[in-house]
Amino acid sequence: MMRYSWLLSTVAAALLGSPATADEFGDPEAGAKVYSQCKGCHQVGAGATHRIGPHLNGLFGRPAAGLEDFKYSKSFQRAGASGLEWHAETLDAFLENPRSYASGTRMSYRGLKDETDRKNVIAYLRTFSDDPANIPEADPTATPTDHDIDPVILAIQGDPEYGEYLSSECTTCHQASGGDDGIPSIVYWPEDEFVVAMHAYKNKQRKHPVMQMIAGRLNEEEIAALAAYFKNLDN
Amino acid sequence: MTLNRRMFMGATAAAMAAPMVLADGHGKPRVVVIGGGAGGATAARYIAKDSKGAVDVTLIEPTRTYYTCFFSNLYLGGFKQMSDLGHSYGGLAANGVNVVHDWAVGVDRDTKTVTLAGGASIKYDKLILSPGIDFVDMSVPGWDITTQNAMPHAYKAGSQTELLKAQLMAMPEGGVFAMVAPPNPYRCPPGPYERISMVAHYLKNNNPTAKIIVADPKPKFSKMGLFKEGWSNHYEGMVDWIGEDFGGGNVSVDASAMTVTIDGEETKVDVCNVIPAMKAGRIADIAGVTDGNWAPVNAADMSTKADPDVYVLGDASQQGDMPKSGFSANSQAKVCANAVRGALTGSKVFPAKFSNTCWSLIAADDGVKVGATYEATPDKIAKVDGFISQTGESADVRKATYQESEGWYSGITADMLG
Numbered sequence A: 001m002m003r004y005s006w007l008l009s010t011v012a013a014a015l016l017g018s019p020a021t022a023d024e025f026g027d028p029e030a031g032a033k034v035y036s037q038c039k040g041c042h043q044v045g046a047g048a049t050h051r052i053g054p055h056l057n058g059l060f061g062r063p064a065a066g067l068e069d070f071k072y073s074k075s076f077q078r079a080g081a082s083g084l085e086w087h088a089e090t091l092d093a094f095l096e097n098p099r100s101y102a103s104g105t106r107m108s109y110r111g112l113k114d115e116t117d118r119k120n121v122i123a124y125l126r127t128f129s130d131d132p133a134n135i136p137e138a139d140p141t142a143t144p145t146d147h148d149i150d151p152v153i154l155a156i157q158g159d160p161e162y163g164e165y166l167s168s169e170c171t172t173c174h175q176a177s178g179g180d181d182g183i184p185s186i187v188y189w190p191e192d193e194f195v196v197a198m199h200a201y202k203n204k205q206r207k208h209p210v211m212q213m214i215a216g217r218l219n220e221e222e223i224a225a226l227a228a229y230f231k232n233l234d235n
Numbered sequence B: 001m002t003l004n005r006r007m008f009m010g011a012t013a014a015a016m017a018a019p020m021v022l023a024d025g026h027g028k029p030r031v032v033v034i035g036g037g038a039g040g041a042t043a044a045r046y047i048a049k050d051s052k053g054a055v056d057v058t059l060i061e062p063t064r065t066y067y068t069c070f071f072s073n074l075y076l077g078g079f080k081q082m083s084d085l086g087h088s089y090g091g092l093a094a095n096g097v098n099v100v101h102d103w104a105v106g107v108d109r110d111t112k113t114v115t116l117a118g119g120a121s122i123k124y125d126k127l128i129l130s131p132g133i134d135f136v137d138m139s140v141p142g143w144d145i146t147t148q149n150a151m152p153h154a155y156k157a158g159s160q161t162e163l164l165k166a167q168l169m170a171m172p173e174g175g176v177f178a179m180v181a182p183p184n185p186y187r188c189p190p191g192p193y194e195r196i197s198m199v200a201h202y203l204k205n206n207n208p209t210a211k212i213i214v215a216d217p218k219p220k221f222s223k224m225g226l227f228k229e230g231w232s233n234h235y236e237g238m239v240d241w242i243g244e245d246f247g248g249g250n251v252s253v254d255a256s257a258m259t260v261t262i263d264g265e266e267t268k269v270d271v272c273n274v275i276p277a278m279k280a281g282r283i284a285d286i287a288g289v290t291d292g293n294w295a296p297v298n299a300a301d302m303s304t305k306a307d308p309d310v311y312v313l314g315d316a317s318q319q320g321d322m323p324k325s326g327f328s329a330n331s332q333a334k335v336c337a338n339a340v341r342g343a344l345t346g347s348k349v350f351p352a353k354f355s356n357t358c359w360s361l362i363a364a365d366d367g368v369k370v371g372a373t374y375e376a377t378p379d380k381i382a383k384v385d386g387f388i389s390q391t392g393e394s395a396d397v398r399k400a401t402y403q404e405s406e407g408w409y410s411g412i413t414a415d416m417l418g
Helices: A002-015 A028-037 A074-081 A088-096 A115-126 A160-170 A191-202 A209-216 A220-231 B005-017 B038-051 B072-077 B090-094 B159-169 B191-206 B224-234 B282-286 B326-345 B395-417
Strands: B030-034 B056-060 B065-067 B086-088 B098-100 B104-108 B113-116 B121-123 B126-129 B133-135 B176-180 B211-215 B239-242 B251-254 B259-262 B265-268 B271-274 B278-280 B310-312 B353-363 B366-376 B381-388
Touching: A028 A115, A074 B395, A088 A115, A160 A220, A160 B326, A160 B353, A191 A209, A191 A220, A209 B353, A209 B366, A209 B381, B030 B038, B030 B121, B038 B056, B038 B090, B038 B126, B038 B326, B038 B395, B072 B159, B072 B191, B072 B353, B086 B395, B090 B098, B104 B282, B126 B326, B159 B191, B159 B271, B176 B191, B176 B265, B191 B211, B191 B224, B191 B239, B191 B353, B211 B259, B224 B239, B224 B353, B224 B366, B278 B282, B326 B353, B326 B395, B353 B395, B366 B395
Parallel strands: B030 B056, B030 B126, B056 B098, B126 B310, B176 B211, B176 B271, B211 B239
Antiparallel strands: B065 B086, B104 B113, B113 B121, B133 B278, B251 B259, B259 B265, B353 B366, B366 B381
């Protein structure tokens, strides 16, 4: 799906006359330097094995939590089961803010804020996946995406009373006590992470169909209200 | 002090702007909830919890232990114990709800009084009915309440469910399990077909030459593609579904002979699960808020068309597009609780939002789901958006869906009962 949407957007961009310039793709050599931040936990290349994190060979097109011999967080197991695959777009979103993208990831990395660094490291990782990079069916080395949440949205002050009412829709499945018997806890989330996650479902970046549906009809104020409520939930 | 016109007008305006507290000479406003299932328990808990003692909430529910209808098919399949499905009302009592274990037998809407089988009567300012379903007499010729031991419905969880399981376990080798499926609308649209799946799962492991026949008055049913795919994947040749086109609606039973006659053809069966046509639980009829089999309600707050101070939740209501499910009842209860509390205490009333998801288990770790969101329109609760599991999904996706349903079960029971 990701490939397809990339192709479509590329075609659309071509039709609109905005050329796909070379600088939209990252530089693998520069990416190799950026990767030095990652290699303490992730090996890549010939003979790579799992360390603290899984090896990153053949990453493109792999479902999240897709290697059988690595023990992933619940969060990634769910994301994989919901259809998340690693492509340039999804890696870009994940690397920018790992915990917002997969709330329960054990990757203790704060995120790579610089867009060019992300493009470059993704281009570097792309060289360790099999599909030739220069044929249309293959994953692009990187696609420019803008999944940042508009700071205006993040700045909305939610009404916790409205949030409490709206939260009753959440607590049918997510336990107000924070318990997790198969559906993750959502209490005590930092407001920003909550807002980013909900918008990621609303924009269908995160895959889960129930959450896409629920978030899909919440407006920006309602998402802010929920975030304000869950941040302080104390029962 | 002389009362001039201006002061009088001011006082009146203030009184009108103030919350409409229906005090009527007594202290706190009173809410009576009849029925402690997914609708009633949730409404009672939310009103008590959110009003923080400002509203007296009484829940009338005859049973001491609530057995969830949802997941009761998993007991038939051997995935749950009966004890997993049982819940006490202690959590609600601790949340400030006055839980009265009795039958409501009368509602006087003029004096706003509910009478109980035990003789007591209780006054209300707002009455919430969430009585679930009863069965339509003679909807399956040959079946009535006196034959439900020979041919259980098992559509109100508890002793009937245990009886059906015992009969399933006692089936002779290569025997026949029959189901008479209900016409629309009925509680839990995928329920009969999840049940078929769970019965098939049990038989495959314990009595693999047994057969299942389903007589269905409907041409199609909820998640039909998913169930049919699952039956063919897991239980090839075991399930014979006879829909409307093949006379599935032309059915009668004989409980003493243990026969089912489908479109004129009589079959001797070993177990017969008759799920008759349904209607609102009887107290809705007694209260005079039904029109035909169900109680029409206003989508914005679940108040009945017949009486703005009487609300009907869940299966018994006729509200529009939502399926009759525990999830729906729970969702409707929160909208209703918010509106009732607002009317009684002046708390803020927010716009109605409804949602539903129904998970079903087809075989071990093979879960599917369907869901939708809904909004209140002047005419009805109307569907906004929805999704359904796809045929051909991977085993990982199906397993994750099942695990999610377990999470939901814990979530909704905590949300209802505290």
